[in-house]
Amino acid sequence: MTTARKFYVLAFAFAFSFLQAQQPADRYIVITVIDGARYSETIGDPAHRYIPRIWNWLRPQGIIYTAFYNNGVTTTTPGHSSILSGVWQHIANDGSEPPHNPTVFEYYRRYFNRPPEDEYVILKKKKLAILANSDSPDYGQKYAAAVSRVDASVAYKDSAAADNARKTLLTAHPRISIINFPETDDAAHQGNWLRYLRAIRKADSLIVDLWKKMQGDSVLRGKTTLIITNDHGRHLDSVENGFVDHGDTCEGCRHIMCVAVGPDITPGTVDDEQWEQINIAPTVGTLLGFPTPQAPGKPFPWAEKKQFKRETAH
Ligand SMILES: [Zn+2]
Ligand SMILES: [Zn+2]
16 A cells, blocks of 8 residues: 555544544433432332332332432522533522523534434423523524423323323434423422322332333333433421422432433442432433533443443444
8 A cells, every 4th residue: 555545544544533423422311300309208218119110120220329419409490400511500490591501402412513303301390491501602592402392281290291201202212301200399399298209109100111111112222321310309307398398408408319220330239429410411421422511520430431432442
């Protein structure tokens, strides 16, 4: 081979590897949020009475975090925004204020030059439409996620949220999605303890069904990482009106569940180190292969292991 020819071959190989690096990894990430479930009624309950399917079915296949926290504002919109941006968002809870740092949706679309349909915010709570994009300079609306809404008449019904999620996930196959299950928080705010517990159980069941549906889908099977968490917990019984409300810095409001299952996770893992909501965005970035420069947290180690494999494969 002549020197010139060698040069062209090398240049082509270099360009090709660069182009390859601009493709997202073959992964789909689904974040499900059980709105306002307290740790003592989820993983922290020794009998796991209200999350039997997650506990018995998903946990053995994945990882649970026993010291996972919302250390920002313990309400819905800030909680979801901190998960998606990897930066604590001290924003209004009524949907009037967008996140101020880019979400994983914006990082992803900008880095890979991809359309909005690659990512979905799947809604029940209308105010969460603001999760589609931040108002961060250089990001924002032009890199927003698509939003999948349901009829307002079935507001706060987790079954409607799950139906919407199933349809969206199995038809659009979004790379990144977040799904809010609102019923638990709604029941608790009404002061109805039994309805609150029933709502957690229902979300438990709906999320495991959703996982099974994804594993039956030829695109998503074996390539999907499911993260189950909360936006916030609720007051400890000893704080103010206890489970009915939330929003301060008590242990009950901050300590939340996190369970993850997916192809890069060693089955049956328990992680008791302290992790926070802001570790999720860098984890999503690492799994799909895009940077999240404004997010200070580190990704979960199992996601990095995957990234390492990706880099050495080239
Ligand atoms: Zn609430
Ligand atoms: Zn509290």
